[in-house]
Amino acid sequence: MGRRQFLKSSGGVALFITASGLLPNILSCTDSKGVERQLTKHDVTAWVRITEDGQITIYNPAAEMGQGSMTSLPLVFAEEMDADWSKVHVEFSPQEADIYGSPGWQPGTKLMFTVGSRTTNSYYSVMRKAGAQARYVLLHSAAAHWQVPITELSTGPSEVIHEKSDKKIGYGALVAYLAMPETLPDFSESGLKDPKDFRLIGSQIPRTEIPEKVDGSALFAIDLRLPDMVYGVLERGALHGATPTLTNEEDILAMEGVLKVVPFDYAIGVVANTLEAALSAKKALAIQWGDAQAKGFNSQEIYPTYAKMASAPEKGKTVNELGDVDRAWRTAAKTYEADFKNDYVYHAQMEPLNAIVQVAQDGQSAEVWVGSQQGPDTKLGIPGLLGIPHEAVKVNLQYLGGGFGRRSMNDFVVECGSLAQAMAPQPVKLVWTREDDVTYGCFRPLTLQRLKVSTDAQGTLTGFSHCVVGDGGNLVASGAGNDHYAIPNQWVEWREASHGVRLKHWRSVGHGPNKFAIEAMLDEVAHNQGVDPIALRRKLMVNATRALATLEKVAEISDWNAPLPEGRAKGVAFVEHGSLGTGVCEISVDRTSGTIKVHRFWIALDAGVVIQPDNVKAQMEGGVIMGISSVLKEQITVVNGQVQQRNYNDYQLLRMQEVPDSIETVILSSAEHPEGVGETATPMVAGAIANAFLRLTGKRLRHLPFTPERVLAVLNS
Amino acid sequence: MIMATYSLNINGTSHEVDVAPGTSLLWVLREHLGLTGTKYGCGIAQCGTCTIHVDGNPVRACILQVDTMAKGQQIKTIEGLSEKGDHPVQQAWITAQAPQCGYCQSGQIMQAAALLETNPNPSREEIKSYMNGVLCRCGTYLRILKAIEMAKEQTSKTS
Ligand code: FES
Numbered sequence: 007m008g009r010r011q012f013l014k015s016s017g018g019v020a021l022f023i024t025a026s027g028l029l030p031n032i033l034s035c036t037d038s039k040g041v042e043r044q045l046t047k048h049d050v051t052a053w054v055r056i057t058e059d060g061q062i063t064i065y066n067p068a069a070e071m072g073q074g075s076m077t078s079l080p081l082v083f084a085e086e087m088d089a090d091w092s093k094v095h096v097e098f099s100p101q102e103a104d105i106y107g108s109p110g111w112q113p114g115t116k117l118m119f120t121v122g123s124r125t126t127n128s129y130y131s132v133m134r135k136a137g138a139q140a141r142y143v144l145l146h147s148a149a150a151h152w153q154v155p156i157t158e159l160s161t162g163p164s165e166v167i168h169e170k171s172d173k174k175i176g177y178g179a180l181v182a183y184l185a186m187p188e189t190l191p192d193f194s195e196s197g198l199k200d201p202k203d204f205r206l207i208g209s210q211i212p213r214t215e216i217p218e219k220v221d222g223s224a225l226f227a228i229d230l231r232l233p234d235m236v237y238g239v240l241e242r243g244a245l246h247g248a249t250p251t252l253t254n255e256e257d258i259l260a261m262e263g264v265l266k267v268v269p270f271d272y273a274i275g276v277v278a279n280t281l282e283a284a285l286s287a288k289k290a291l292a293i294q295w296g297d298a299q300a301k302g303f304n305s306q307e308i309y310p311t312y313a314k315m316a317s318a319p320e321k322g323k324t325v326n327e328l329g330d331v332d333r334a335w336r337t338a339a340k341t342y343e344a345d346f347k348n349d350y351v352y353h354a355q356m357e358p359l360n361a362i363v364q365v366a367q368d369g370q371s372a373e374v375w376v377g378s379q380q381g382p383d384t385k386l387g388i389p390g391l392l393g394i395p396h397e398a399v400k401v402n403l404q405y406l407g408g409g410f411g412r413r414s415m416n417d418f419v420v421e422c423g424s425l426a427q428a429m430a431p432q433p434v435k436l437v438w439t440r441e442d443d444v445t446y447g448c449f450r451p452l453t454l455q456r457l458k459v460s461t462d463a464q465g466t467l468t469g470f471s472h473c474v475v476g477d478g479g480n481l482v483a484s485g486a487g488n489d490h491y492a493i494p495n496q497w498v499e500w501r502e503a504s505h506g507v508r509l510k511h512w513r514s515v516g517h518g519p520n521k522f523a524i525e526a527m528l529d530e531v532a533h534n535q536g537v538d539p540i541a542l543r544r545k546l547m548v549n550a551t552r553a554l555a556t557l558e559k560v561a562e563i564s565d566w567n568a569p570l571p572e573g574r575a576k577g578v579a580f581v582e583h584g585s586l587g588t589g590v591c592e593i594s595v596d597r598t599s600g601t602i603k604v605h606r607f608w609i610a611l612d613a614g615v616v617i618q619p620d621n622v623k624a625q626m627e628g629g630v631i632m633g634i635s636s637v638l639k640e641q642i643t644v645v646n647g648q649v650q651q652r653n654y655n656d657y658q659l660l661r662m663q664e665v666p667d668s669i670e671t672v673i674l675s676s677a678e679h680p681e682g683v684g685e686t687a688t689p690m691v692a693g694a695i696a697n698a699f700l701r702l703t704g705k706r707l708r709h710l711p712f713t714p715e716r717v718l719a720v721l722n723s
Numbered sequence: 724m725i726m727a728t729y730s731l732n733i734n735g736t737s738h739e740v741d742v743a744p745g746t747s748l749l750w751v752l753r754e755h756l757g758l759t760g761t762k763y764g765c766g767i768a769q770c771g772t773c774t775i776h777v778d779g780n781p782v783r784a785c786i787l788q789v790d791t792m793a794k795g796q797q798i799k800t801i802e803g804l805s806e807k808g809d810h811p812v813q814q815a816w817i818t819a820q821a822p823q824c825g826y827c828q829s830g831q832i833m834q835a836a837a838l839l840e841t842n843p844n845p846s847r848e849e850i851k852s853y854m855n856g857v858l859c860r861c862g863t864y865l866r867i868l869k870a871i872e873m874a875k876e877q878t879s880k881t882s
């Protein structure tokens with residue numbers, strides 16, 4: 007760590023921590039362009055701005071899509087800085103990964119990417135260290151000002167204290183005396199606050215952005231209007247990747263308000279001076295669609311083919327291997343085998359995809375306004391599209407009206423960039439209609455999973471194999487492992503299919519289908535052996551103390567062994583997704599309609615240190631609701647390559663009248679490094695429901711979603 | 724398409740807009756008048772994110788045509804629900820920390836405010852049924868329920 011520089015101005019002092027030396031100029035913090043120019047020129051980290059009146063601005067480097075990063079990351083910084091939280095204001099940081107990234111997937115790399123529930127996990131140490139360095143600078147400045155040794159100083163909320171002389175100075179008042187220390191400690195774990203002294207982390211802190219989300223003033227990208235802005239829409243094929251031929255371009259161009267027709271390989275774009283004119287033109291497009299890979303593909307008829315693939319003698323790609331499953335099969339007292347299936351599901355984030363892009367007249371720079379989960383390219387594909395340098399693109403991150411994995415892909419940003427390029431220098435707002443969002447969606451892949459389990463004479467599990475058949479590599483393979491279950495012989499493989507249907511990470515990715523299959527399989531074994539499902543898992547978790555604690559806790563809070571009213575049953579499922587959680591649900595089934603009702607849900611969670619307990623609970627609630635919705639209702643089907651659903655009328659989400667009476671979460675206390683919580687609850691739901699159903703009816707649900715028709719078919723089988 | 728001028732009474736103020744007849748009230752509010760608290764989610768009255776009040780009744784702006792709304796009706800959007808974002812429903816929403824992404828919440832709040840206008844003391848089942856038309860993908864339903872129950876207590880205490 008080299009030297010630092012403070013940037014003083016009437017707008018306050020930005021604490022810039024540089025690795026490469028002093029900045030040459032003093033610049034105004036209110037001149038954000040100037041600050042940014044410096045940021046791109048120097049290896050600088052600016053996390054905080056303090057003004058003389060004690061107001062503190064902390065930068066949040068992660069996307070805010072409802073998961074609470076706008077509070078949790080600044081809160082960690084404020085904790086170590088010892089800031090008075092009531093004086094803290096939060097802003098998005100510039101989208102520059104070299105400066106604001108957290109450690110990436112490869113050692114030595116940095117990444118700004120709000121995916122995989124990695125935000126708190128990957129930024130916790132970054133924010134603590136930066137906050138501690140900010141505090142150190144304040145301590146150093148007070149020591150110089152008072153001429154006392156720094157070791158005699160301590161801090162309270164936003165003030166430096168010299169107990170000996172009974173002196174105090176607020177952080178705002180210190181701005182006038184800021185002095186630069188020669189060196190800045192690196193703050194390994196030991197120099198940081200003792201977690202028992204935390205004032206902010208782990209307490210009930212309301213989320214910073216909630217007030218603007220209840221008065222309608224919170225801005226999503228779709229809400230922005232820029233001077234001279236025009237509107238773009240695209241008509242894309244229901245057959246993904248089909249090439250369009252527009253046969254009435256002249257008629258379209260003659261329509262009121264239409265400014266331009268922009269052809270894409272897979273779509274026709276229209277730009278107009280109002281949104282309604284653009285939408286009218288979109289409706290009037292006469293397009294002949296070519297063929298594409300997906301043509302002839304029928305999603306609901308593919309399962310027998312997948313089953314045959316699972317039976318083929320050649321193995322697929324090994325995902326995980328432990329011991330020797332073939333030996334386990336040979337020496338087994340008993341083996342179990344079952345196929346589990348899941349249909350495509352769609353993200354259905356409430357804010358349809360959209361972006362605004364403005365390309366300069368000369369095409370050499372661009373500005374983007376977007377709700378994005380960011381990405382390895384923080385400029386979201388625009389530099390590549392326009393052939394301009396990374397620094398020539400500015401991205402203004404907005405709130406996301408839901409992400410769930412869909413907004414970690416740049417297709418919509420690049421589309422908007424193409425329209426803006428055609429319209430330069432006018433800014434273009436691209437809006438996907440809900441129909442666009444559904445039919446040209448990127449889905450969680452359809453899979454078939456063949457599971458095989460062996461037990462010895464005592465009923466102990468000796469082997470477990472999991473063969474996933476489907477399209478999408480890690481999209482289908484994630485979560486198909488059993489690290490927390492002591493099963494000596496394990497084998498996980500992926501057998502590849504390919505259909506040309508667009509696919510994408512969907513909250514918890516492969517964990518959804520895979521944890522369903524694993525947890526349901528365990529209960530099928532328990533059911534056959536007449537063993538209690540909790541007892542079976544307790545035995546399997548013998549070496550996984552933290553996982554076991556979540557199992558014991560949830561058994562306790564759900565009163566697992568208590569007698570239930572007639573027609574009700576409980577089911578359990580365990581999930582690891584960074585954090586560890588075990589869930590229990592209580593269900594009933596209407597045997598005439600086939601409708602499953604989830605009455606209650608309980609979760610015990612170990613997520614390491616928890617920054618915002620109430621927000622973690624909110625994530626559990628939301629995760630369970632999204633889980634129930636997808637498990638009971640959601641289904642995308644493809645006929646002859648064409649996506650059959652168009653909007654919320656035929657892609658149904660869980661509604662208010664269908665929610666459980668309660669979702670109760672207990673967070674186990676832990677001093678371990680924080681783990682992500684956004685994707686731990688969703689994949690519990692399918693297994694828990696299927697397992698409750700098995701205990702209630704003796705029948706097995708093995709195909710997601712558990713629609714009333716499927717439930718009836720199973721009940722009558 | 725011939726443009727026409729419409730005069731709309733929104734949040735107690737009269738607004739003139741020049742748009743094509745048949746234009747959705749939602750686009751008029753959002754793109755022409757900048758009242759973007761009202762959201763677009765589906766355009767077919769399935770999601771409720773565009774819920775506003777017309778003469779006190781909760782309606783879906785996406786399926787209303789501007790022509791039919793320029794007859795003196797009182798239109799209220801989330802921006803006009805309260806002066807400082809402190810309607811009892813909004814306060815309860817903050818206490819319950821209801822929103823996640825927030826995108827559906829204007830619609831939820833407008834629907835809930837209309838409920839308590841017409842039925843100051845709804846049962847849990849009545850709340851669920853009244854709120855059933857507004858979707859939340861983030862799954863905040865239980866906190867919305869809690870917030871409405873809190874707002875109802877608050878309203879009955881002060882009235
Ligand atoms: S946008 Fe109006 S109900 Fe969905």
Ligand code: FES
Pocket residue numbers: 072356407408822823824825826827828858859860861862863
């Ligand atoms: S809070 Fe995100 S859709 Fe409701």
